[in-house]
Amino acid sequence: MDRFVKNFIGMSIIYLFIASLFGVAMLASPPMVSLKFVHSHLNLLGWVSMMIYGVGYHILPRFTGKPLKSPKLGEIQFWLANIGLIGMLFFYVLESTNPETGVYKTLTVVFGLVEALSVFLFFYNMLATIYAKSEE
Numbered sequence: 001m002d003r004f005v006k007n008f009i010g011m012s013i014i015y016l017f018i019a020s021l022f023g024v025a026m027l028a029s030p031p032m033v034s035l036k037f038v039h040s041h042l043n044l045l046g047w048v049s050m051m052i053y054g055v056g057y058h059i060l061p062r063f064t065g066k067p068l069k070s071p072k073l074g075e076i077q078f079w080l081a082n083i084g085l086i087g088m089l090f091f092y093v094l095e096s097t098n099p100e101t102g103v104y105k106t107l108t109v110v111f112g113l114v115e116a117l118s119v120f121l122f123f124y125n126m127l128a129t130i131y132a133k134s135e136e
């Protein structure tokens with residue numbers, strides 16, 4: 001198993017753990033529900049997407065009998081997906097507690113774009129693998 005595949009799966013489980021604690025905090029304290037975006041995206045971009053990236057990178061090339069187009073891009077995607085998610089959620093929380101500055105909103109969007117770039121790298125690497133011409 002490639003190192004970035006193992007790391008995607010490991011981080012995915014860590015995000016599930018943090019998101020679940022956040023979910024319980026929202027149950028316990030209704031004002032926390034204003035940060036529902038943090039809980040939902042820790043779950044959906046952290047737990048769910050990263051588990052799919054990890055399993056997808058490992059299994060889909062084997063299903064199609066072709067090597068992954070670029071393990072290097074997979075490694076880069078791992079870092080961009082994590083930096084984008086953590087940065088986006090961190091600045092979203094700062095923005096919601098200090099809405100007047102505007103700086104935090106810009107930074108939330110910048111890290112959101114980093115996350116979107118990581119999604120694009122997965123999109124490219126998977127499709128370039130699955131639709132690669134066979135060598136026979």
Ligand code: HEM
Pocket residue numbers: 019020021022023024026027033036039040043044047048
């Ligand atoms: C211990 C586990 C969990 C707890 C205690 C929990 C708790 C909550 C709470 C309290 C809310 C806010 C509901 C409201 O708007 O009043 C919420 C929203 C949400 N949760 Fe969880 N959750 C858990 C796990 C999950 C998981 C595993 C996922 C996805 C894989 C998930 C996805 C979502 C989403 C997408 C929302 C937003 C839904 C909406 O906007 O209506 N949650 N959760």
Ligand code: HEM
Pocket residue numbers: 036037038040041044045048049112113115116119
């Ligand atoms: C680059 C990636 C993504 C960005 C920048 C993003 C951004 C957002 C934003 C700004 C909202 C509205 C939050 C609000 O009402 O304050 C939202 C809501 C939502 N997104 Fe995403 N999203 C991304 C990826 C995803 C993915 C991959 C999923 C599902 C697998 C997803 C599922 C949802 C759901 C269920 C909601 C409604 C629940 C909520 O309000 O928290 N998003 N997203």
